[in-house]
Amino acid sequence: MPDDIAEVYRSTYPALVRFLYRKVWDAARAEDLAQEAFARALVHRPENARGWLFVVAANMARDEARRAARERRHLTLLKSEPDAVHSAPDEEIDADTARARLRAALDQLTPRDREALLLWDAGMSYDEIAAQTGLARGAIGTTLARARRRLVEAYDAGLEGGRHAARG
């Protein structure tokens, strides 16, 4: 018998939204996708609803990202000027900037490292992450250690880069 989807919904929805948010970077869109994933689960009745939801959500986010990338390409064709460099990185870092840095740092991880990190942060166990990513369970700790290190390094490098850009 499949898990009771209503129960899974209550326990997993916020984590799924968070997981999706780090992929689409739009809170409303993340909620839409999460709800869509649950609506699909209601139709498909998967055996392991929680894992299934994250797989479906990851796929939807990937499709979404591809679409966004296509739209960006179109936009850059239209836009002649390059993006303006942040002018005051030494000032108080507002939430938007921090988010943009984190996003840039996450983008520098390998897809597998990033996925493991986001799944862990969404509350999945090592067993679940292993099932989801196809990694051996024993490799999850190493993967997460590497992902965390790279994330912190990339984030700090982004900070440095921002300072250099401002000074230079």
Add this chain to the structure above:
Amino acid sequence: MPHVDEGTLHAYLDGELPSTERKALETHLAECASCRATLAEERALLERATALLGTARPAERAMPPFEQLRPRSPKRSPWRVRTPVAWAASIALALGLGYFLRQPTAEFAIAPPPPAPEVALMDRFGSQADANKPESAPVRAERQAQQPARAPTSKTSVTRAESTGLGAEEAGVLSRQRIADSLAPVGRSSVVVIPLAAEAPQLRNAAPAPTSVSKVNDSLALQEAIVVSGVVASRRMQARLSATTTSWPIISRGTARSLLGTEPVGLPGLARQIRRNPANDGSVVVEQRIDSATTIQIFQGPAGADYYYDGVRERDRATRKDAPSAAAEPADRLARYVGKLRVEIAGPLSADSLNRLLDQVQPLP
């Protein structure tokens, strides 16, 4: 024990190290200062990474209630099922616009177009045709009566009607005639109802009932999934479900096949129970449990026959469509044709969900 790798330390910090390994690690940490230092570094790294991730959280918002998820209809192409609705709406709009623009005197007006497609599409093909016969007959009679007065183009006909001093009634009949004519090439339109407003009393005397023109093509209907009814309150569906078929005798699939003349249809992979309509009209219902709280009913019978699914004859329902309470009738169940069967679906789900399930109905293995 050799020094510990960072993966093991992270698994340990994450509380995911199997207990035997954890004990061995703790023993080692107790006597190895170097590994304790590494552990402290890794813990700091882990906390930093977690904190960074924490900066990118969507604002906490109230979770929508689970029940609200059901009516959602993710990613269903609006064109697949709703083409008929869009189609009928376009016709009604075009008719309404054209009619409005061509009619210089505001002696009578068309009711807003939206109700037309809704009424039209909620009805059944065969039964609708029957139901409309009595009403469409006078229209045909009028057509014949007015035939000599018709001008070649509709625009000049109105002008002439006015300039020659024809009464409002005759002008009105001419205009209605145009509507009927313009519907004629529209083979696939189910029904278009154009009620005339009360400002034209003479006209209403001439045709007391709203003019209904029915163009039904049954052979088309057999090939095509045509659906029905845009807005259905799921609670209403819920209230009406189930009670009606508990008295129907349970039959085997073989019996169902001989009753239907073909394989019964349903959703593959779900438990099913088949019941026979006690009215002996050849229809059956396949009941399938989606989960403990949700049973859907898939009514089916040979296309073209009349059924008593809810103790109400299909044709009776159709004739009551014009009553104000008609929307609450079971007639807004969703229907399509699968092979030679006319299939209706009902259950405590939203119309959209039922629609999607109906799409998946196929002959049962």
